Amino acid sequence: MGFRVAVVGATGLVGQQVLRVLEERRFPVEELRPLATSRSAGRTVEFGGTTWEVGEATAGALAGVDFAFFAASGDVSKELAPVAARAGAVVIDKSNTFRMDPEVPLVVPEVNGHALARHRNLIASPNCSTIQLVVALKPILDRFGLEQVVVSTYQAVSGTGAAALDELEAEVRAGVEGRVHGPQVYPQPIAFNVLPHCDRFEAEGYTLEEWKLVRETRKILEQPGLAVTATAVRVPVRVGHSEAVWLRTREEATVDDLRSALQAAPGVVVVDDPGAGAYPTPLQVAGRDEVYVGRLRHDPAVPRAFWLWIVADNLRKGAATNAVQIAEALVAAGAPSRH
Ligand SMILES: NC(=O)c1ccc[n+]([C@@H]2O[C@H](COP(=O)([O-])OP(=O)(O)OC[C@H]3O[C@@H](n4cnc5c(N)ncnc54)[C@H](OP(=O)(O)O)[C@@H]3O)[C@@H](O)[C@H]2O)c1
Structure with a gap:
């Protein structure tokens, strides 16, 4: 059956x-x-x-x-x-x-x-970068509310498909051998580079990837008025998207409050011991199904504002x-x- x-x-x-x-x-x-x-x-x-x-x-x-x-x-x-x-x-x-x-x-x-x-x-x-974002935001929204979210992504090349991975590898080989390999998938070389450009440019100077992060996050979290904004960046990583996320809660919270909410959330793994060098990276999470969160910290300049570092395998959970x-x-x- x-x-x-x-x-x-x-x-x-x-x-x-x-x-x-x-x-x-x-x-x-x-x-x-x-x-x-x-x-x-x-x-x-x-x-x-x-x-x-x-x-x-x-x-x-x-x-x-x-x-x-x-x-x-x-x-x-x-x-x-x-x-x-x-x-x-x-x-x-x-x-x-x-x-x-x-x-x-x-x-x-x-x-x-x-x-x-x-x-x-x-x-x-949803889009891969949205999935890992909402998995981490949901437990914070449920306990403390969300007023504002600012996301900067560091997105892997596999997010663009098989041809992009081939391009990265060909450019790396060419670079090591002192040759030039003209880009075809991306508008500029991705090897040894960082492109603030994921998907096509759309209204108001944002890319489609950035609009996806905004619109999909509001729809999934059922927060149509949530202030979300994003800069989506492609980096020469094979697998695993990373996100630096600044957020502001509605209710008072501490870093420890956020940590316990995230630790109790389904599908989230907290890896956050900076003293021991423990934080999630794309190489560590490749092949895993959970969303990894680290670098939890308070923004001392703004009440109820925090930073998170969120990493997940874009081909698996994404x-x-x-x-x-x-x-x-x-x-x-x-x-x-x-x-
Ligand atoms: N990569 C990611 O992290 C990611 C994350 C979320 C969503 N997505 C979405 O998932 C989809 C696939 O992405 P991918 O990264 O797997 O791309 P990919 O590696 O380029 O693979 C594309 C697949 O689609 C097939 N295909 C292309 N045109 C077709 C057509 N006209 N008729 C039938 N099959 C066709 C290809 O078949 P052939 O091998 O025969 O060419 C291949 O199997 C896209 O919509 C992408 O936006 C990707």
Whole structure:
């Protein structure tokens, strides 16, 4: 007894992690349909001790599936996700396409799992940098309220996909050998560099990534008026997004209050012993499913203001793990039924 599961984008960075996470967490998969472009059709993936052939992502290939994880591109989601949902699949979409649609729940299970109750076969999983932010903000919001949040991100190259990782590695090799490797994925070299530019530029001088952090955080935390602002920065790290977050609570709180709220929160690990050199880094958290928080401190110049350092694996909790946790929550709630 299990589910028919399609993974659209199964050959990509996120899709491959979805397969690993489904396997590790023993999600009951009866039939797997790994889907990608026609270029990948005929390749194979290993899953659950069986070899499965990759098919082309088409409406026909999605017919009859129970769960469809979309991890391809926004255009693919726009075209095929509604088709799959109408045909009866529960679609969990990793793209930006439906996140701000008021009819579509935008879910991080340990933060707003209750929003799943009103899904109509289409659920959006948030942007990677938003997921780790809201997991850490939620316990603080619940206990002390939030007045303002200022985020600076340090985002890994894998957040842009497989081609960006190849570009980083080619640029590093070229740099070491004294050659120049012209950038193609990013507007400027990412190796040995830092780009204050994630996704395209939009209104008021902010990038789309920065607007995603603002809008998605307000939607997930159900705080439409929350003052949130962000600067999103790409750094030459392979896996693991970091965030320096300044926040102001509504109620009085101490650093120890925040620490105990975070320690008790689901999905959060506090690593905060600066004297012993203990704070989370991308290399330490790569491959993990929790959100790591350290460098907790008070801002002495501003009442009720604090700093946090938040790190998580963008391909795991920032993408695949969150999507699989959404499916697990739906199964625990009894829908859809198994074959
Ligand atoms: N990387 C992250 O940290 C992250 C986090 C959150 C959300 N996301 C989102 O997740 C999605 C996938 O990202 P990624 O990083 O895994 O990208 P990626 O490594 O570039 O992989 C893209 C995947 O999509 C497939 N694909 C592309 N165009 C397609 C088409 N027209 N029809 C069918 N399949 C198509 C590719 O198939 P081929 O191999 O055949 O080309 C590949 O399997 C994106 O929407 C991204 O915004 C990514």
